[in-house]
Amino acid sequence: MLTPAPADSTPAGERPVMIRMAGVEKYYGTYHALKAVNLDVHQGERIVICGPSGSGKSTLIRCINALEHHQGGEIVVDGTQVGKSSRGLDKVRAEVGMVFQSFNLFPHLTVLQNCTLAPRKVRGLAPKEAEAIAMKYLERVRIPEQANKYPGQLSGGQQQRVAIARALCMAPKVMLFDEPTSALDPEMVKEVLDTMISLAHDGMTMICVTHEMGFARQVADRVIFMDKGEIVEEGPPATFFANPKSERTRTFLGQILHH
Amino acid sequence: MIRQFTSAEFFFLVSAVRWTLLLSAIAFVGGATLGLVVALARTSPWQWLRATAGAYILVFQGTPLLMQLFLVFFGATMVGASVDPLAAAAIGLTLNAAAFLGEIWRGCIQAIPKGQWEASTALGLHYVTRMREIILPQAAKIAVAPTVGFLVLLVKSTSLASIIGFVELTRAGQIVNNATFRPFLVFGIVAAIYFALCWPLSLYARHLEKRFGTVSR
Ligand SMILES: Nc1ncnc2c1ncn2[C@@H]1O[C@H](COP(=O)(O)OP(=O)(O)OP(=O)(O)O)[C@@H](O)[C@H]1O
Ligand SMILES: [Mg+2]
Secondary structure, eight states, rough: OOOOOOTTTTTTGGGGEEEEEEEEEETTTTEEEEEEEEEEEEEEEEEEESTTTTSSSHHHHHHHTTTTTTOOEEEEEEETTTTOOOOHHHHHHHHEEEEEOOOOOTTTTHHHHHHHHHHHHOOOHHHHHHHHHHHHHHHTTTGGGGGGGGGGGOHHHHHHHHHHHHHTTTTOOOEESSSSSTSHHHHHHHHHHHHHHHHHTTTOEEEEEOOHHHHHHHSSSEEEEEEEEEEEEOOOOHHHHOOOEEEHHHHHHHHOOOO | OOOOOOHHHHHHHHHHHHHHHHHHHHHHHHHHHHHHHHHHHHHHOOOHHHHHHHHHHHHHHHHHHHHHHHHHHHHHHHTTTTOHHHHHHHHHHHHHHHHHHHHHHHHHTTTSSHHHHHHHHHHHHHHHHHHIIHHHHHHHHHHHHHHHHHHHHHHHGGGGGGGGGGSSSSHHHHHHHHHHHOHHHHHHEEEEEEHHHHHHHHHHHHHHHHHSSSOOO
């Protein structure tokens, strides 16, 4: 259904690089939001990013699809440089799906229309084709029966699943998640996480900003800890949680794991 | 020689209403078209375009409509083009309405949450599609009530066209008054006719505000 799962025998680190961030610098005015960020994400790899509020997690993933423009270093997505040409930008945005904390569904369009708009306008699919694909992904996130409702008629968890389906309809090579469960009532967190877990199992390349450490343990290949615009520490979840190297990481994990 | 105010005078006034309505309609359609351009320019990603539209709004909101009508009317005469008063009034009112509608609609466009822009951008939609499919349909809902409200103002503004000699309702009132010398009666009737035109519009605007006042999210 999705991008075919990479052979599980190949370790993530040996698969081709899907996203390369090298020495990325980002300023908001004079505020230095990303400081020399280096990050390679391989095909099929699942990355979880955590860190205190204001540490630059959103900024980092928003630079990947150029919702924010970086000023230094380079970002390459599937061979295309971000920020060099507007053609390149279109290509990157069409291949990178994004899910937001606040869902950002289009309130004046039905669930189905939310899902078919970009495939029709960007990929040039015929309405029937786009609808077939949309229904496939709505089934995938287990809400095909809501297709003709408006977003305002759905629960938060349902809306976020629609947002995931909407992004998947573009058949992206990478999915970015920016705290997808933070705006949800506790009883709806699980349905969204389950959707993300099943996506991970299908081999989707994913970068998730989240504080759901259970999710990180279960699916992440690597957990990245950011603070003050820098990547402070990274590692596979087992070592990351058991033996955090830096004091800042320990303090942060202490705060979020014991409350 | 002073005439009586008879039903003939009354119907003369009433029949001038069509010119008021025609002028309002032209100015509204023209102003809406140009106003959309102004609103899009004001919210565009290009600084120079925003600044240009901003200057336009500043000039037309910052000077009296009457002066704008004079400038169009006498300006055209000066360069040798003879404009008839209807054309001059229509052009002046259109330019003026565009500034006000542009500013109203800019606000409506900017009232759409940033997340809507971001989500549509992240999906790879281009500016035109983003505007047409996502932003403008939502902005339009917020815009209807203030737009109809502005239309009320516009209908009343057309009375200024009387000064450059266009015979709409107000000018018709002046003509009748000059002949009958019954200012209170004549202008009372003129005012009542304006009221009859504008009141339903005001009511409609209020109704729309109740209906669309809160954007459904
Ligand atoms: N558009 C902006 N203009 C100016 N400063 C910004 C802007 N966006 C973010 N910042 C600043 O950049 C820093 C990093 O912000 P960012 O949103 O990336 O943090 P975050 O790690 O995602 O935090 P949170 O957990 O609260 O979402 C913050 O200090 C924030 O105030
Ligand atoms: Mg954030």
